[in-house]
Amino acid sequence: MIIFTFLLAIVSVANGATQGVKITQTWNGGFHGTFTIVPDHTVNGWKAHFKCDRGLDKFETWNANIVSKLNGNTDFVLTNNAGNAHIQGGQSVDFAFNGFVSGNPPTCTISLEGQTQSGGNVGTVSHTTQSPQNPAVSSGPLNPVTHAPSHQGGAHGAHMKHDYGEALKLSMLFYYAQRSGRISGTFNPVPWRGDSAVNDGDSGHDLSGGWYDAGDHVKFNLPLSQSVHALVYGFERFMDGYDALGKKDEMFDMLKWPLDYFMKCWIPDQQIYYFQVGDGHKDHAYWGPPENMHMWRPALKLDAGHGGSDVAGGTVAALASAAIIWKQKDAGYSTRLLSAAKSLYDFANTHRGVYTQTVPASKDFYGSDNYRDEMCTAAAELYRATKDAKYLNDAKGFYQSDVPWSYNWGDKTVMCQLLLFEITKEAKYRQNVEAFVTSWLPGNGVPYTPCGLVFRNEWGANRYAGKDSPNNCVFSSILVFESNGAFIAVSAALAGIGGDSYLKWAMTQMNYMLGDNNYHMSYEIGFGNNYPRHPHHRGASFGHVLKGGLVGGPGQHDDYVDKQDDYVKNEVACDYNAGFHSAAAGLYHFYVNNRLPQSPPSKC
Numbered sequence: 147m148i149i150f151t152f153l154l155a156i157v158s159v160a161n162g163a164t165q166g167v168k169i170t171q172t173w174n175g176g177f178h179g180t181f182t183i184v185p186d187h188t189v190n191g192w193k194a195h196f197k198c199d200r201g202l203d204k205f206e207t208w209n210a211n212i213v214s215k216l217n218g219n220t221d222f223v224l225t226n227n228a229g230n231a232h233i234q235g236g237q238s239v240d241f242a243f244n245g246f247v248s249g250n251p252p253t254c255t256i257s258l259e260g261q262t263q264s265g266g267n268v269g270t271v272s273h274t275t276q277s278p279q280n281p282a283v284s285s286g287p288l289n290p291v292t293h294a295p296s297h298q299g300g301a302h303g304a305h306m307k308h309d310y311g312e313a314l315k316l317s318m319l320f321y322y323a324q325r326s327g328r329i330s331g332t333f334n335p336v337p338w339r340g341d342s343a344v345n346d347g348d349s350g351h352d353l354s355g356g357w358y359d360a361g362d363h364v365k366f367n368l369p370l371s372q373s374v375h376a377l378v379y380g381f382e383r384f385m386d387g388y389d390a391l392g393k394k395d396e397m398f399d400m401l402k403w404p405l406d407y408f409m410k411c412w413i414p415d416q417q418i419y420y421f422q423v424g425d426g427h428k429d430h431a432y433w434g435p436p437e438n439m440h441m442w443r444p445a446l447k448l449d450a451g452h453g454g455s456d457v458a459g460g461t462v463a464a465l466a467s468a469a470i471i472w473k474q475k476d477a478g479y480s481t482r483l484l485s486a487a488k489s490l491y492d493f494a495n496t497h498r499g500v501y502t503q504t505v506p507a508s509k510d511f512y513g514s515d516n517y518r519d520e521m522c523t524a525a526a527e528l529y530r531a532t533k534d535a536k537y538l539n540d541a542k543g544f545y546q547s548d549v550p551w552s553y554n555w556g557d558k559t560v561m562c563q564l565l566l567f568e569i570t571k572e573a574k575y576r577q578n579v580e581a582f583v584t585s586w587l588p589g590n591g592v593p594y595t596p597c598g599l600v601f602r603n604e605w606g607a608n609r610y611a612g613k614d615s616p617n618n619c620v621f622s623s624i625l626v627f628e629s630n631g632a633f634i635a636v637s638a639a640l641a642g643i644g645g646d647s648y649l650k651w652a653m654t655q656m657n658y659m660l661g662d663n664n665y666h667m668s669y670e671i672g673f674g675n676n677y678p679r680h681p682h683h684r685g686a687s688f689g690h691v692l693k694g695g696l697v698g699g700p701g702q703h704d705d706y707v708d709k710q711d712d713y714v715k716n717e718v719a720c721d722y723n724a725g726f727h728s729a730a731a732g733l734y735h736f737y738v739n740n741r742l743p744q745s746p747p748s749k750c
Contacts, residue, residue: 202252
């Protein structure tokens with residue numbers, strides 16, 4: 147094994163922050179460390195050079211794209227990913243890396259293009275670093291989380307009070323438990339699930355697959371598309387967290403299931419889009435596992451005479467965003483996703499309408515009254531996937547400046563605003579996002595439970611009943627609002643809005659769900675030792691643990707009883723988990739990159 151020492155040579159920028167490369171551990175054949183970039187002016191996209199004085203056999207890093215390798219692998223050209231394009235002048239951002247080379251590690255530098263040097267010329271500023279005194283010695287390469295001492299984050303010295311990575315892994319299991327269709331012969335980490343609803347279809351057209359909505363067995367594409375988009379959005383921006391957990395390939399696999407189903411639902415040559423499979427009324431009268439379900443399952447569809455730009459637009463957003471991340475995984479599949487997204491967008495834009503108005507049979511579940519938010523999000527994602535200006539113009543045309551009540555399956559307004567800010571960096575979109583998050587913070591009129599959970603549902607409790615409510619006025623649980631709010635706050639922080647204050651608020655909500663509450667329990671099933679055992683979920687009710695499911699949550703006084711028949715406080719659903727899932731991924735990303743702030747104290 148190799149042990150070595152070096153002197154640290156760094157160049158200071160105007161505000162005293164420093165940039166450089168720091169090697170923290172070595173092994174026989176490689177080394178691990180972090181490099182820090184500090185632009186001397188605000189950037190909205192950057193390119194850096196990681197250079198060494200001799201070639202590396204291999205170089206890997208997280209949360210940055212390696213776009214080329216030059217000069218015999220001595221110069222690795224790096225660019226930002228979607229989540230760290232915007233960096234304020236003087237702000238430091240850390241990246242973990244592994245280098246592989248025989249013999250002593252080389253001397254390496256990190257440099258940013260387009261920076262102003264002390265002499266006043268714009269060029270590339272290099273910052274050289276070698277190795278620390280007394281580096282740790284390890285037996286092999288590290289992932290970007292294992293080097294953090296005692297779960298500490300270098301930039302803030304913070305630790306994870308609750309393990310967001312573990313919460314993320316459990317949530318993935320929940321989505322595998324929601325699979326419909328033929329799962330035999332596929333990767334199946336939930337052994338109590340088997341094939342179900344394999345004959346879903348209409349007039350011979352196969353509609354099997356997808357995810358069941360909640361504790362029931364209907365497939366509703368309006369909430370499903372919002373769930374998938376939120377998951378893909380977080381996966382793209384927080385992918386280094388999945389890498390650190392060894393779950394990136396599994397996340398691709400998990401997401402492909404509903405994406406394949408969406409592409410079955412859209413038949414472009416017939417201009418038909420199926421948006422629902424199953425009768426909610428008949429389904430809710432059945433209590434049994436999906437494997438034993440044999441009822442008639444009708445399929446509802448849109449066509450040229452029955453538009454539904456809301457549900458179609460939401461699906462476009464999921465497909466187009468997925469096309470972006472699949473470019474690195476499978477270019478052919480990415481092309482299929484993008485082709486489906488573009489043609490479905492044209493259909494939604496041509497045949498505008500609200501699906502629960504044009505198809506009356508759908509009106510009892512997931513009612514909609516607007517499509518501008520979905521179409522804005524769809525157009526923004528298509529612009530990101532294609533860089534075709536017509537989509538950006540469309541997104542701006544569908545944009546609404548309102549401060550929405552929440553982000554959920556029925557209102558994606560703030561997601562549209564956030565995407566437009568990421569794309570354009572225009573102040574008005576930043577202000578929209580700030581107004582949304584601010585409306586959730588203490589002191590702005592929103593009620594909180596005594597233990598610190600936002601209780602926004604209080605303002606509409608009669609309207610927003612559970613998935614299986616007798617009056618079929620379907621909306622969402624208590625915790626879905628809070629987890630979705632946390633997801634937007636973490637995503638905004640990544641985009642350069644709100645910073646640590648947004649992260650800390652998101653942590654208060656996520657920590658409450660994971661144990662900082664009066665019961666000292668997790669509302670995510672399987673997290674820790676104290677969690678709900680009786681979720682309102684048909685398949686799991688026959689002696690199984692529904693790992694990763696996020697239940698509806700407590701009442702306004704932090705009151706909660708673990709009862710299976712309580713479809714308000716104890717049901718689970720794809721959209722309940724989606725924001726929670728990506729918020730956990732986001733916080734884990736900040737932990738992996740040593741940027742997680744100190745955890746706020748619990749109120750209970």
